[in-house]
Amino acid sequence: MAEQEEDRDLTVPVVNDGLGYPISVGYGLGPEIRRFLRERGSPFVVLSDAQRDVLAAARIVAKAPRCKGVLAFPLGERRKDLRTLEKVLDALLAAGVDRATTVVGVGGGVAGDLFGFAAASYMRGVPYVHVTTSLVSMADASVGGKTGVNLAGGKNLAGAFADPVAVFSDVRRLETLPFRSLREGLAEVVKAAIVEGGAFFETLETMAAHPFWRWPWVEIAAEAVHVKSMVVADDRLEAGAREVLNLGHTFGHAIERASAYRVTHGAALSVGLRAAGLLAMRTGRFSLEEHVRVLALLALLGLPLRTRVAPDLILAAMSADKKRRAGKLRFVLPLAIGDVEYGVVASERTVASVLRTISQLPDDSSES
Amino acid sequence: MAEQEEDRDLTVPVVNDGLGYPISVGYGLGPEIRRFLRERGSPFVVLSDAQRDVLAAARIVAKAPRCKGVLAFPLGERRKDLRTLEKVLDALLAAGVDRATTVVGVGGGVAGDLFGFAAASYMRGVPYVHVTTSLVSMADASVGGKTGVNLAGGKNLAGAFADPVAVFSDVRRLETLPFRSLREGLAEVVKAAIVEGGAFFETLETMAAHPFWRWPWVEIAAEAVHVKSMVVADDRLEAGAREVLNLGHTFGHAIERASAYRVTHGAALSVGLRAAGLLAMRTGRFSLEEHVRVLALLALLGLPLRTRVAPDLILAAMSADKKRRAGKLRFVLPLAIGDVEYGVVASERTVASVLRTISQLPDDSSES
Numbered sequence: 001m002a003e004q005e006e007d008r009d010l011t012v013p014v015v016n017d018g019l020g021y022p023i024s025v026g027y028g029l030g031p032e033i034r035r036f037l038r039e040r041g042s043p044f045v046v047l048s049d050a051q052r053d054v055l056a057a058a059r060i061v062a063k064a065p066r067c068k069g070v071l072a073f074p075l076g077e078r079r080k081d082l083r084t085l086e087k088v089l090d091a092l093l094a095a096g097v098d099r100a101t102t103v104v105g106v107g108g109g110v111a112g113d114l115f116g117f118a119a120a121s122y123m124r125g126v127p128y129v130h131v132t133t134s135l136v137s138m139a140d141a142s143v144g145g146k147t148g149v150n151l152a153g154g155k156n157l158a159g160a161f162a163d164p165v166a167v168f169s170d171v172r173r174l175e176t177l178p179f180r181s182l183r184e185g186l187a188e189v190v191k192a193a194i195v196e197g198g199a200f201f202e203t204l205e206t207m208a209a210h211p212f213w214r215w216p217w218v219e220i221a222a223e224a225v226h227v228k229s230m231v232v233a234d235d236r237l238e239a240g241a242r243e244v245l246n247l248g249h250t251f252g253h254a255i256e257r258a259s260a261y262r263v264t265h266g267a268a269l270s271v272g273l274r275a276a277g278l279l280a281m282r283t284g285r286f287s288l289e290e291h292v293r294v295l296a297l298l299a300l301l302g303l304p305l306r307t308r309v310a311p312d313l314i315l316a317a318m319s320a321d322k323k324r325r326a327g328k329l330r331f332v333l334p335l336a337i338g339d340v341e342y343g344v345v346a347s348e349r350t351v352a353s354v355l356r357t358i359s360q361l362p363d364d365s366s367e368s
Numbered sequence: 369m370a371e372q373e374e375d376r377d378l379t380v381p382v383v384n385d386g387l388g389y390p391i392s393v394g395y396g397l398g399p400e401i402r403r404f405l406r407e408r409g410s411p412f413v414v415l416s417d418a419q420r421d422v423l424a425a426a427r428i429v430a431k432a433p434r435c436k437g438v439l440a441f442p443l444g445e446r447r448k449d450l451r452t453l454e455k456v457l458d459a460l461l462a463a464g465v466d467r468a469t470t471v472v473g474v475g476g477g478v479a480g481d482l483f484g485f486a487a488a489s490y491m492r493g494v495p496y497v498h499v500t501t502s503l504v505s506m507a508d509a510s511v512g513g514k515t516g517v518n519l520a521g522g523k524n525l526a527g528a529f530a531d532p533v534a535v536f537s538d539v540r541r542l543e544t545l546p547f548r549s550l551r552e553g554l555a556e557v558v559k560a561a562i563v564e565g566g567a568f569f570e571t572l573e574t575m576a577a578h579p580f581w582r583w584p585w586v587e588i589a590a591e592a593v594h595v596k597s598m599v600v601a602d603d604r605l606e607a608g609a610r611e612v613l614n615l616g617h618t619f620g621h622a623i624e625r626a627s628a629y630r631v632t633h634g635a636a637l638s639v640g641l642r643a644a645g646l647l648a649m650r651t652g653r654f655s656l657e658e659h660v661r662v663l664a665l666l667a668l669l670g671l672p673l674r675t676r677v678a679p680d681l682i683l684a685a686m687s688a689d690k691k692r693r694a695g696k697l698r699f700v701l702p703l704a705i706g707d708v709e710y711g712v713v714a715s716e717r718t719v720a721s722v723l724r725t726i727s728q729l730p731d732d733s734s735e736s
Contacts, residue, residue: 089450121528124515124528148492151457151461156492157490157491158453159491
């Protein structure tokens with residue numbers, strides 16, 4: 001009980017700007033999660049990524065009373081498909097989950113997408129609680145109610161808009177994450193900081209000089225959630241304004257696809273943020289000075305600014321996307337740090353020149 | 369154009385009691401459907417059951433302008449799974465379907481469940497229009513926004529609550545259906561008539577003496593839709609009252625499952641309606657006189673009153689269901705024709721005695 005009280009003192013208030021569900025960001029949330037489940041009163045089942053660290057977090061959650069068990073699945077972007085979804089649904093059925101049972105998902109972005117979609121579709125919807133274990137899910141995926149899986153033809157093409165009952169983000173998890181994993185979320189945090197601008201961007205510039213374990217992660221994750229939730233609350237079903245959150249993603253997704261997902265989302269997004277800045281500059285929207293500030297921040301954080309994926313492959317991936325969107329490829333571009341425009345149409349010639357700038361020759365020895 | 373005007377004269381008004389979307393029931397709706405799609409203005413794609421008659425109906429729909437094509441799939445209750453769902457989703461992607469495209473599903477109950485779930489999950493939701501081609505989908509499945517597929521462990525266990533934009537039920541289709549297919553819907557129509565009572569039940573009693581092609585199908589299908597939509601509009605997410613629509617289904621589903629789906633839904637439901645009446649009588653709720661009226665109607669319509677599936681297998685299937693529902697098996701029972709009670713708990717002993725009554729020995733030569 002002493003440990004519990006101590007932990008709860010470190011928890012910051014809930015962030016939930018108009019989302020309709022609470023997101024708790026804190027340091028050492030285990031006791032708080034268990035208290036939430038105990039007070040909820042219904043039986044629950046835990047779905048977990050089978051990765052060792054995540055499973056350890058899941059077992060802590062499972063200590064709350066009325067737990068029906070922990071079901072673990074090997075996950076990963078390549079396994080985020082309908083086949084894995086079926087395994088999860090079959091396991092929920094075998095565990096005796098009914099509509100009165102709460103499903104608690106533990107893991108990162110892939111877990112949130114997959115377990116969230118499983119809960120949204122199992123018996124046409126059971127209550128879902130997500131416990132995040134990666135920076136990308138804390139800063140980005142936990143907000144907005146988007147769930148889903150990949151099809152052979154593209155990412156996140158089958159899914160549901162389904163809000164969780166609650167999200168818990170325990171930043172203590174970040175201390176044990178390798179940089180490779182942290183990087184995935186850092187790119188999303190930088191994106192949020194470009195959208196928001198001001199003190200948020202400046203804080204990242206200041207902290208970039210410090211090792212990650214010294215960062216005030218509670219505040220940084222909470223601020224990223226705040227930025228995203230303000231945008232999402234205004235545009236739940238992606239009518240338009242929510243588009244600003246796709247800053248860097250048109251380029252980023254194309255790089256991911258063109259590399260057959262060998263380039264991770266975080267690395268591709270970092271390069272994509274540079275490409276969006278370049279395109280904004282070349283169309284007279286963005287200043288060189290601000291563009292360089294963004295590049296300096298990305299570089300200081302150890303994020304890549306170039307890619308080995310060939311420009312023509314990236315362009316082909318973008319064209320495939322364009323075909324799906326009724327003939328127009330639209331970009332989200334920065335006008336300033338803190339001001340972003342969406343729905344910008346650009347010529348293929350200008351886009352191709354941007355892609356040549358971000359390309360790295362195969363014999364170039366620096367990191368991709 | 370002359371043909372179009374003539375057909376439209378035969379169309380009855382839309383039925384939509386508080387559902388939020390229109391259901392058109394009429395005779396010869398082809399021109400009306402095409403006009404609806406033309407006025408909608410967006411491109412559309414047609415998903416169809418590959419069965420010859422259904423595909424012919426789908427091709428009529430596809431004559432409206434801006435059709436991206438007809439995609440046909442062999443369907444059936446055994447194919448209503450996540451694997452077929454994936455095929456449909458992949459085909460939508462290959463056809464260039466985006467969020468601005470309307471998906472039009474053509475087919476019976478399985479098509480409505482599967483195509484409706486595909487539309488609800490493709491890109492997290494695209495607009496869906498259903499064109500029914502079976503009595504069961506006209507009278508039952510078209511109302512209520514339930515979509516989904518089966519898991520290995522049970523029917524309709526993965527899905528979404530997703531309303532279509534509109535439903536079109538062309539009763540002319542019923543003229544070409546074999547009795548085997550018509551029967552599936554007739555059992556649901558009788559169920560609706562027991563819930564509603566009064567003139568609806570009496571009309572069925574009168575018409576039962578006439579061949580099906582002489583039935584006033586427009587009015588009968590519209591009345592079944594009316595009954596269901598009144599109940600559903602009051603209880604969208606199945607909190608309780610909607611349960612009355614499950615009259616006969618606790619027994620019916622168990623018979624289907626215990627027979628490994630060799631007994632069709634319609635046949636199982638007919639036997640299930642008898643079983644519910646028996647259980648209601650034996651617990652002092654329902655009169656013998658009214659029970660016999662229901663049996664006479666079912667028999668006159670050519671629907672079965674007994675099953676070859678062994679009582680202990682049916683009971684085992686019910687127990688598996690009970691386990692999933694937190695330990696209680698609840699029944700929907702008739703109090704009178706026109707008055708139904710839900711949430712009734714019964715002892716296993718009484719249920720077992722009902723099951724013995726409806727069982728048919730394997731050497732009994734009458735139809736199952």
